[in-house]
Amino acid sequence: MAEKLVILGAGGHGRAIRELLRELPGFAPVGFVDARPPGPEMLGLKVLGDEAALPGLLAAGVRTAVVALGDAAARAAAAARLQAMGFALPALLHPSAIRAASAAVEEGVVVLPRAVLGAAVRVGRLAIVNTGAILEHDVAVGPLAHIGPGAVLPGGVRVGEGALVGAGACCRPYVTIGARAVIGVGAAVVADVPEGAAMGGVPARPLPS
Ligand SMILES: CC(=O)SCCNC(=O)CCNC(=O)[C@H](O)C(C)(C)COP(=O)(O)OP(=O)(O)OC[C@H]1O[C@@H](n2cnc3c(N)ncnc32)[C@H](O)[C@@H]1OP(=O)(O)O
Known part of the structure; x- marks a missing residue:
């Protein structure tokens, strides 16, 4: 069964990763989270709110994430937060x-x-x-x-x-x-x-x- 995955970051890099995931078997993206959600939907995926949505996603069985932030420091910090919560970052x-x-x-x-x-x-x-x-x-x-x-x-x-x-x-x-x-x-x-x-x-x- 495809692994449910959340995309952290709904900017340009997030859109590139969303398109990557359309082509990648084995992962089922459930949506984006973003500190400043751009709207309810992007490229056919829900924008689920900011990082406050993450515990609920974990509880719902979403245990995998990708950090879609271009800035290296922001990417490192977001990865640390996600891993501390228990998300895997394949x-x-x-x-x-x-x-x-x-x-x-x-x-x-x-x-x-x-x-x-x-x-x-x-x-x-x-x-x-x-x-x-x-x-x-x-x-x-x-x-x-x-x-x-x-x-x-x-x-x-x-x-x-x-x-x-x-x-x-x-x-x-x-x-x-x-x-x-x-x-x-x-x-x-x-x-x-x-x-x-x-x-x-x-x-x-x-x-x-
Ligand atoms: C899918 C994606 O989009 S992935 C994106 C990957 N990112 C990139 O490829 C962007 C890389 N960034 C750059 O090339 C940028 O131009 C940088 C980081 C080098 C410089 O950006 P800034 O710090 O904003 O500098 P700024 O644009 O003010 O330019 C400063 C000076 O450097 C010069 N300069 C900027 N970039 C270059 C360059 N690539 N080559 C030669 N000179 C440059 C400018 O002309 C300017 O010179 P001047 O003061 O004599 O007028």
Whole structure:
């Protein structure tokens, strides 16, 4: 029987996950919860209110959740609240994603359509691999990181905890992107990026703050 699941977050990422779940056998979404519910319904699913609805859902047998929040800190905090209540946070991979047999994803990871996880890739808990991103052999993505749509991480790239690699960004093989760094859309990362740095451009340079 399909596992009943609640989506925490009814914004853009929540809508992407709702569409992922239409294609993913094994899960039956019951609705969204959101701190600011946008209305009674979204994309054919009920919006059940804010997190005050969660105990009732647990009591009704909904024991699985996905955190659909783009902001890494908010995602971590929401995951901690859900797990403290007893919700499981499975990894969700769109069926069109390509995952090598040796690629591993941790709990709460979301992999959107047509992403590629190559040989020996590691994706840490609660990370997002967005639509069409390519993670080549031996790439290691830290917990809570977000690899944006169409980003290309060639062999051996390491992305630190909570870092954001923007849409369409590319990296030189084996570079390391530090924790909480932000790589702007379309950047070409040709050297290691320090923790917390914001980089953009071709080649990527520190962005004005
Ligand atoms: C499904 C989805 O939608 S997933 C979404 C994944 N998210 C992304 O891909 C977004 C990534 N974010 C970006 O690229 C943003 O532009 C950021 C985070 C790098 C910068 O955003 P902000 O902090 O708001 O900076 P802001 O827009 O004010 O720009 C600051 C400066 O950096 C420059 N800049 C911003 N982004 C870039 C970029 N990608 N490349 C080069 N320069 C850039 C701006 O032109 C500006 O320069 P100026 O001061 O000389 O005019």
